[in-house]
Amino acid sequence: MDIALLMFPALLVLLLVGIPVAYSLFAVSLVFGFIRFGDKAVFQFVSKVQDVGGNYILAAVPLFVFMGCMLERAGIAERLFEALYLWTRRLPGGLAVGAVLLGVIFAAASGVVGATETVIGLLAIPIMMKYGYNKSLIAGTICAGGSLGTVIPPSVLVVILAPIADVSVGDLFAGLLFPGLLMAVLFVLYIVIRCALNPALAPREMADKGPEVPLLTMIRMTVFAVLPPLFLIFTVLGTILMGLATTTEAAACGAVGAALLTLMNRRLSIQVLGDAAQKTVRITVMMLTILLAGSMFAGVFIASGGVGDVRALLDAANLTPWHTLLLILFIAFISGFALDLVSVVLVMIPISMPIITSLDFDPVWFCILFLVMIQTSYLTPPMAPAIFYLRAISPPEITLADMYRGVIPFIGLQLLTLVLILIFPQIALYLPSQITGFR
Secondary structure (H helix, E strand, O other): OOHHHHHHHHHHHHHHHOOOHHHHHHHHHHHHHHHHHHHHHHHHHHHHHHHHHOOOHHHHHHHHHHHHHHHHHOOHHHHHHHHHHHHHOOOOOHHHHHHHHHHHHHHHHHOOHHHHHHHHHHHHHHHHHHOOOOHHHHHHHHHHHHHHHHOOOOOHHHHHHHHHHOOOHHHHHHHHHHHHHHHHHHHHHHHHHHHHHOHHHOOOHHHHHOOOOOHHHHHHHHHHHHHHHHHHHHHHHHHHHOOOOOHHHHHHHHHHHHHHHHHHOOOOOHHHHHHHHHHHHHHHHHHHHHHHHHHHHHHHHHHOOHHHHHHHHHHHOOOOHHHHHHHHHHHHHHHOOOOOHHHHHHHHHHHHHHHHHHOOOOHHHHHHHHHHHHHHHHHOOOOOHHHHHHHHHOOOOOOHHHHHHHHHHHHHHHHHHHHHHHHOOHHHHHHHHHHHHHO
16 A cells, blocks of 8 residues: 555544644644655645745635624624514524524625524524524524535635635635525425424414514515625625625625624724634634645645545446545545544545546536535534534533434435435536626
8 A cells, every 4th residue: 555545544543642633734744745755845845835825815714704703793693683583483483494594694794604603593592492492403403504604605615625626716606606595495494394393393482472563664674684794795705706806805895894884883892803803813823724734735645646546446446436426525524523624625625626527527516515515514413513613602401412413404404405416416507607608
């Protein structure tokens, strides 16, 4: 067996020992790099530092993170949730439906998964608990709605993935739009149908006792609540898809827009700005450190002939192109149990893309499948980062068992979305083809 194939077992051992992901990637890269190339490995490592530091697209990462941090403080989500609930309160499970819709809009306005789940949870959990919603339904709804930030553009993960996969950020954003909305629709249908069949899961006391709100009042409240996030969505996503701005330019406009909205809502202060800046620095440093380590790991693996070795193993296994695709997606899913989403992208994409393109699969379609797959891993026990976010903001009445039970149906709906994209690739590819033609 070639030395490159030993890099993955070595990485797994370090992770199981408890060494942080970035340090594990650095250590494996350095050891195997010097074993394989000697002192020449230093030049490769320095070039990777220059590549990451000079990547114009990656400058959008701190801007998107700052935008998400400011939106957490802007006060937009509170009014938006109230307005959405005016329209959903007569539905079975109306509060849960409103939480999912809030996740869609907030994900499209912020691009940060953790921020989306935190905001939804802090707003929806207390009121859902007050009206006796089933705890597993609460947990599953918050985790699933918050995880939509992975597959609804603009996603920070896409900004990191696109240059590594050598695909357009705009094409990925466009391609993710329909799958993300499809997933949200499936979530809403599941909640409504299940709560209609079993009303005890979501008591409708609020809907039955709440006063009637005039239609014009509902429209006015909705317009004023929805306009600010729509402004940000167009500023970021709209300008990218229309070719009016690059990803980094759009992210900068979004960061300024989020700060202005916070100011307009009288939430902006030196302390808020300082907290957002500190949080942005911490998250960005973590992401870019992992990104650099993953880039070094992938560089050593590829330069050592690892991609050829993997392809030789696949050929020896006599797998069809579709079996190879499914195997890569399954490995990405399993990797999500041990690695964070950024690390899965950095380890898997450089290795997978040459194989995928050699099999004549569309790279944009594969990247979208990959993102849906790792989002499913993000929600899947036992590791489930979404559950760790929820535990930090949920009351003690919602136990870990409630969370595990709650996410299982939504995991099934995510897998259904994946199957639909596999069977009908145009769900992911139609909009990018139209956008390319428009440009």
